[in-house]
Amino acid sequence: MIASRPIDIGGRFVGVAVSHHAGWRFRAVDPVVDDLDGATFPSLVEAARVAKLVLARTQDWPHAGQVLAAE
DSSP states (O other): OOOEEEEEETTEEEEEEEEETTEEEEEEOSGGGGGGTTOEESSHHHHHHHHHHHHHHHSOOTTTTOOEEOO
């Protein structure tokens, strides 16, 4: 069964993690994290952590330190 979880960084919906045979594949919905689209991560936490880093690096976003990923 395929599972998916939203990736939300400080209240900003940036993408979806979809279960994959090698972990979780990230699907970007926010243009800021487009570079991560299709990337595979070993866990939801890692996918959210990397998305947070990309978001924080591309702009001075006040909520970049908060990571919320539904598990």
